[in-house]
Amino acid sequence: MKKRKEILYPNAKDSVLNKDPVCCMQVDTRKFTLVSNGKRYYFCSEGCLEKFRNSPSEYVLDKDYDLIIIGGGPAGLTAGVYASIHKMKAFLISDDLGGQAIDSTKIENYMGFDFITGPELIKKFQDQLIGSHYLDHLIGDVELIENYNGGFKITTSDLKKYRSKTIIVSSGMKKRKLNITGEEKFQRKGIFYGNIQDLSFVQDCDAVVVGGGNTAMQIVENLNMVARKIYLVSDIKLTADAVLIERIRQIKNLVLFENCKVVQISGSKVLSSITIRKKGEKKHTTLPVCGVFAAIGSSPNSTLVNELVALNDHGEIIINNDCSTSFPGIFAAGDVTNTFGKRIIIAAGEGAKAAIAAKQYIVNLKKKEIKDNVTVK
Numbered sequence: 110m111k112k113r114k115e116i117l118y119p120n121a122k123d124s125v126l127n128k129d130p131v132c133c134m135q136v137d138t139r140k141f142t143l144v145s146n147g148k149r150y151y152f153c154s155e156g157c158l159e160k161f162r163n164s165p166s167e168y169v170l171d172k173d174y175d176l177i178i179i180g181g182g183p184a185g186l187t188a189g190v191y192a193s194i195h196k197m198k199a200f201l202i203s204d205d206l207g208g209q210a211i212d213s214t215k216i217e218n219y220m221g222f223d224f225i226t227g228p229e230l231i232k233k234f235q236d237q238l239i240g241s242h243y244l245d246h247l248i249g250d251v252e253l254i255e256n257y258n259g260g261f262k263i264t265t266s267d268l269k270k271y272r273s274k275t276i277i278v279s280s281g282m283k284k285r286k287l288n289i290t291g292e293e294k295f296q297r298k299g300i301f302y303g304n305i306q307d308l309s310f311v312q313d314c315d316a317v318v319v320g321g322g323n324t325a326m327q328i329v330e331n332l333n334m335v336a337r338k339i340y341l342v343s344d345i346k347l348t349a350d351a352v353l354i355e356r357i358r359q360i361k362n363l364v365l366f367e368n369c370k371v372v373q374i375s376g377s378k379v380l381s382s383i384t385i386r387k388k389g390e391k392k393h394t395t396l397p398v399c400g401v402f403a404a405i406g407s408s409p410n411s412t413l414v415n416e417l418v419a420l421n422d423h424g425e426i427i428i429n430n431d432c433s434t435s436f437p438g439i440f441a442a443g444d445v446t447n448t449f450g451k452r453i454i455i456a457a458g459e460g461a462k463a464a465i466a467a468k469q470y471i472v473n474l475k476k477k478e479i480k481d482n483v484t485v486k
């Protein structure tokens with residue numbers, strides 16, 4: 110084994126943005142860095158740095174695991190922490206660490222915090238996973254899950270393959286589109302799905318929020334700081350928590366259109382208006398706006414396993430009390446499942462439950478292997 114020639118920089122303070130060579134995460138810290146064979150590397154954590162140091166090649170992740178967790182939102186991150194606490198040989202693969210919760214600007218319903226923002230809470234989750242309870246992890250997209258040799262083969266979009274005895278699917282949800290004329294043309298150029306951090310482009314102009322749930326109410330509250338007038342369009346009566354509805358009703362520059370459908374988004378170079386109509390009526394109303402924020406719900410990211418496990422009519426993975434699915438060895442947690450309540454605290458709780466259940470499944474597999482060997486002898 111050829112040893113790398115390296116220098117360690119344990120506590121440098123400057124801020125940079127670099128790709129961790131082990132987990133592919135973009136890291137903005139120089140806390141964990143070393144120079145190897147003349148090249149400087151940056152790591153997300155002590156754990157990734159150690160993996161890199163101890164490996165003879167650039168490729169340092171294992172190929173075989175007891176558990177692979179797909180998705181790094183509140184459900185997946187919590188499952189990861191629990192898998193680490195239970196000393197499982199586990200691996201977390203996710204497009205990002207944070208999931209939908211990162212878009213929440215005001216979390217008022219997570220225990221232990223009267224108020225915390227999504228990015229702040231997720232930073233705490235991440236630190237707990239990669240700092241305190243290190244687990245192998247990779248920023249990547251899972252493309253395929255196959256039933257393989259009594260376990261599973263997982264292929265990522267860069268065609269790397271990993272094997273595992275169990276998996277936890279915690280792939281969450283993706284935002285629904287409006288499916289109306291003009292929507293594609295103004296993608297990220299005036300039309301956004303859910304909250305965004307930088308609202309300066311609607312400064313002193315009018316904006317519309319489409320939707321009637323908690324996310325829509327949060328966006329209205331954020332826009333209140335910057336926009337001149339806010340239109341809130343919902344095709345049903347508002348469904349958000351009563352406390353939020355009460356709060357947004359106090360906003361003076363808010364105009365509410367309930368039981369209305371959006372029909373079209375228009376503009377030449379930039380988005381300039383949205384057209385709506387009352388349900389069951391022909392008459393159209395055009396609202397001059399420079400920004401459209403759609404918060405009309407999400408659909409579950411369950412296509413990865415739709416040929417393996419049972420789904421309900423909404424495409425959610427049907428789970429049992431212990432987060433097991435109809436396929437032995439596949440567990441699921443969080444918003445991708447049919448669990449009641451799409452909330453961070455519920456997703457996190459289900460993630461913990463799924464990891465404990467996967468651990469129990471592995472223990473039972475091992476017991477069975479021992480019993481079968483004894484019987485054969």
Ligand SMILES: Cc1cc2nc3c(=O)[nH]c(=O)nc-3n(C[C@H](O)[C@H](O)[C@H](O)COP(=O)(O)OP(=O)(O)OC[C@H]3O[C@@H](n4cnc5c(N)ncnc54)[C@H](O)[C@@H]3O)c2cc1C
Pocket residue numbers: 179180181182183184185202203204205206207208209210211212213214215216217218249250251252279280281282303304324327410413442443444445451452453454456
């Ligand atoms: C704007 C907004 C505000 C919200 N505010 C609140 C709030 O105040 N309080 C509250 O309790 N809840 C809130 N929620 C809901 C909450 O965020 C979700 O219930 C929670 O994030 C669900 O967690 P999850 O882990 O199940 O899924 P998600 O958060 O959706 O995470 C799924 C993860 O899976 C990854 N993934 C998906 N497919 C793949 C794949 N093929 N390969 C690899 N990775 C994949 C995604 O990148 C993501 O990291 C809010 C949601 C939004 C959108």
